[in-house]
Amino acid sequence: MDFLMKLGNTDRRILYIILALAVLMPLISPMGLPFRVSPWTEKFYGAVEKLQAGDIMLMSIDYSIGGAPDVHPQAEAIFKHAMRKNLKVVFVAFVTEGVEFGNQMIIAAEATGKKYGQDFVNLGFAPGVEVAISAFGQDIYKPFPKDVRGNVAQDLPIMKGLKTAADFKLITEYATGIPGPAEWIRQVQTRYKTPLACGVVTMMGPQTEAYYQSGQLVALLSGLRSAAEYEVAMKAPGSATAAMDAQSMGHIALVLFVVLGNIAYFGEKSKKGRR
Amino acid sequence: MRKEVPLAIAFLTGTVVLFEYFLQPLWKDSKIWAQLLQNWGIVVSGFAMGVAAWNLVTVNLRRMNRQRNSEWYNPLVLLVGMFAMAGSGLLLGEASAPWKFLFSKVFQPLGTAMFSLMIFFIASAAQRAFRGRSPEAMVLLISGVVVMIGRAPIGEQLGAWAPWLADWLNKVPNVAGNRAIMMGAALGMVATAFRALVGIDRSYLGGGE
Amino acid sequence: MSTDLGVWVAAICTLAMFTFLYKDNTVFRTFQHLYVGVAAGYGIVFQYKSIKNIAWDPLTKKGDMLMLVPIILGLLMFTRFIKGYSWISRWPIAFLIGLGAALSMKAIETDFVRQIQATLIPWNSIDNIVIIVGTVTALTYFYFTVKQNSLVKGASTVGRYVLMMTFGASFGNGVMGRISLLISRFQFLFTDWIYIIKK
Numbered sequence: 296m297d298f299l300m301k302l303g304n305t306d307r308r309i310l311y312i313i314l315a316l317a318v319l320m321p322l323i324s325p326m327g328l329p330f331r332v333s334p335w336t337e338k339f340y341g342a343v344e345k346l347q348a349g350d351i352m353l354m355s356i357d358y359s360i361g362g363a364p365d366v367h368p369q370a371e372a373i374f375k376h377a378m379r380k381n382l383k384v385v386f387v388a389f390v391t392e393g394v395e396f397g398n399q400m401i402i403a404a405e406a407t408g409k410k411y412g413q414d415f416v417n418l419g420f421a422p423g424v425e426v427a428i429s430a431f432g433q434d435i436y437k438p439f440p441k442d443v444r445g446n447v448a449q450d451l452p453i454m455k456g457l458k459t460a461a462d463f464k465l466i467t468e469y470a471t472g473i474p475g476p477a478e479w480i481r482q483v484q485t486r487y488k489t490p491l492a493c494g495v496v497t498m499m500g501p502q503t504e505a506y507y508q509s510g511q512l513v514a515l516l517s518g519l520r521s522a523a524e525y526e527v528a529m530k531a532p533g534s535a536t537a538a539m540d541a542q543s544m545g546h547i548a549l550v551l552f553v554v555l556g557n558i559a560y561f562g563e564k565s566k567k568g569r570r
Numbered sequence: 571m572r573k574e575v576p577l578a579i580a581f582l583t584g585t586v587v588l589f590e591y592f593l594q595p596l597w598k599d600s601k602i603w604a605q606l607l608q609n610w611g612i613v614v615s616g617f618a619m620g621v622a623a624w625n626l627v628t629v630n631l632r633r634m635n636r637q638r639n640s641e642w643y644n645p646l647v648l649l650v651g652m653f654a655m656a657g658s659g660l661l662l663g664e665a666s667a668p669w670k671f672l673f674s675k676v677f678q679p680l681g682t683a684m685f686s687l688m689i690f691f692i693a694s695a696a697q698r699a700f701r702g703r704s705p706e707a708m709v710l711l712i713s714g715v716v717v718m719i720g721r722a723p724i725g726e727q728l729g730a731w732a733p734w735l736a737d738w739l740n741k742v743p744n745v746a747g748n749r750a751i752m753m754g755a756a757l758g759m760v761a762t763a764f765r766a767l768v769g770i771d772r773s774y775l776g777g778g779e
Numbered sequence: 780m781s782t783d784l785g786v787w788v789a790a791i792c793t794l795a796m797f798t799f800l801y802k803d804n805t806v807f808r809t810f811q812h813l814y815v816g817v818a819a820g821y822g823i824v825f826q827y828k829s830i831k832n833i834a835w836d837p838l839t840k841k842g843d844m845l846m847l848v849p850i851i852l853g854l855l856m857f858t859r860f861i862k863g864y865s866w867i868s869r870w871p872i873a874f875l876i877g878l879g880a881a882l883s884m885k886a887i888e889t890d891f892v893r894q895i896q897a898t899l900i901p902w903n904s905i906d907n908i909v910i911i912v913g914t915v916t917a918l919t920y921f922y923f924t925v926k927q928n929s930l931v932k933g934a935s936t937v938g939r940y941v942l943m944m945t946f947g948a949s950f951g952n953g954v955m956g957r958i959s960l961l962i963s964r965f966q967f968l969f970t971d972w973i974y975i976i977k978k
Binding site: 304305307310311314328329330331333359360361362363364394395398421422423424426427429430433434437438443444486500501502504505508520539540542543544545546547548549550552553554555556557560561 | 591601605608609611612614615616618619664665673674677678681682684685686689690692693694696697698699700701702703711714715718719721722723724725726727733737740741744745748749751752
């Protein structure tokens with residue numbers, strides 16, 4: 296009885312240490328567990344792969360600092376894929392942090408010889424969330440008259456021929472909350488029928504799945520696991536792939552805690568029943 | 571007039587946008603007006619942040635009273651951080667070293683670390699409170715465990731059934747449940763929006779004068 | 780160990796946050812205040828730039844007088860701090876509420892009609908049957924005002940179990956997402972700060 300009670304009421308700091316070690320050890324000493332590429336990731340990869348060189352893709356970086364480690368690897372992998380295929384990428388953000396995350400990816404690409412203003416552009420941030428997304432859909436230049444470097448957006452070579460959301464070949468959005476797939480579907484996808492693919496934090500995956508199955512999204516990525524799968528699909532494993540062993544062990548730790556808690560609960564319950 | 575004017579503003583603004591989306595053939599110019607209103611909305615939203623910032627500054631200046639607060643230095647830290655970040659961005663620009671330093675070495679680590687604390691609390695809560703007390707709780711518990719194991723690479727080592735079951739849970743019953751929630755939420759959203767537009771729901775006006 | 784100042788600052792910020800795991804303390808609270816301040820400062824920069832690019836420059840450089848309207852409306856928001864005049868701040872708020880309410884009404888098409896369409900699938904596989912039955916029974920669970928006869932109660936019970944599976948999936952996915960945040964912090968601490976993990 297005492298042992299079961301102790302099991303059910305373990306000091307939370309011991310649980311924290313076990314969890315931290317479970318996540319840390321595979322990072323220090325990787326196990327190299329293989330994992331498959333899911334049909335969701337294959338769909339997203341295929342949506343980018345079928346674009347031709349010179350096609351324009353939008354990347355809306357709508358994730359906040361808190362959820363960035365879960366979504367940023369997806370955006371990085373997809374941007375690398377786009378650069379590999381010589382697509383043109385327009386970055387926008389409807390969350391302030393998205394501007395800097397876009398800048399980080401652009402600076403890395405410039406180091407490989409790609410040109411700002413021709414291969415990609417960062418139009419910056421527009422406040423208003425859904426209002427701004429709706430305005431963007433109707434006229435790209437109203438919420439984004441200038442880019443982050445102070446250039447008039449309309450004058451940039453990459454923006455030639457772009458006027459509304461319908462002019463993009465593919466719209467990709469990366470979100471941790473609001474704005475997210477729901478806002479983009481309401482304001483842009485339903486109206487302009489532009490193919491929309493979203494990358495979301497793992498927690499949003501289940502609720503966004505309904506949009507994917509109804510055809511409102513052409514593709515959906517969910518969390519760090521999807522980013523790792525995308526890296527594998529591209530044959531370019533990176534930080535997301537390196538994190539998968541730690542993810543596995545973290546899950547095992549959580550499952551262990553749940554199982555131990557329930558063993559303690561049912562054990563106490565049956566002992567009380569016997570009395 | 572103090573309540574009637576804002577109610578009229580909300581009604582007229584909303585009506586123009588609704589006309590543009592749903593009834594455009596009846597009023598061809600509604601598109602131009604709706605676009606104009608939305609562009610104005612972006613600007614007004616920008617000012618809202620200014621209000622928040624002003625409020626933050628005034629509240630924290632009041633909190634810096636040493637006689638009343640033992641941790642009077644915390645509001646000072648907040649204000650220094652705020653002015654340092656805003657100052658480096660506005661005066662030196664986003665390409666400047668101080669801006670990049672503050673974003674990548676202060677803002678990003680603090681934010682990510684703060685949110686990463688949640689997994690520890692989830693772990694502690696899972697161990698203490700996530701019990702199969704009823705059949706429904708058991709179903710919830712088993713679903714959660716199956717998804718956790720099936721979606722991790724280690725689950726694939728247990729056999730093909732683990733990832734298959736996790737995917738099935740995400741694709742089938744999860745979609746059914748979320749669809750129902752989504753439909754209910756959509757009806758609620760539309761009802762609330764309608765109530766706000768016609769002035770039945772006036773909570774956004776606040777109390778008092 | 781790294782000798783880069785920036786890496787040390789980031790490591791100290793990270794560890795300061797992690798001190799909360801032991802117990803609430805002044806170090807955590809101080810760095811928490813720093814986070815709020817830096818976040819607010821960051822937001823101010825981009826909001827200012829947006830207002831300048833979208834409204835101020837067109838008004839002052841191109842003579843677009845229509846931009847006076849949102850600028851005045853925006854400034855009226857600050858009247859909430861002036862005693863006796865705070866009722867004026869309702870006007871810009873009402874403007875934003877009207878816009879937001881009208882835009883959100885499109886949910887009737889995207890979240891209601893389209894989802895019903897997506898549920899009208901053929902009954903030719905177990906997955907399809909589960910989705911149709913699951914959606915209908917989960918909706919029945921939320922239908923509290925109908926008379927609870929045995930059919931409705933039965934459907935409601937099935938719907939409750941469907942919702943439990945939904946929430947279980949959400950919990951599992953939520954855990955996954957949070958672990959990735961911790962992994963990223965550990966990757967930074969033990970790769971860039973203390974050289975334990977090989978790059």
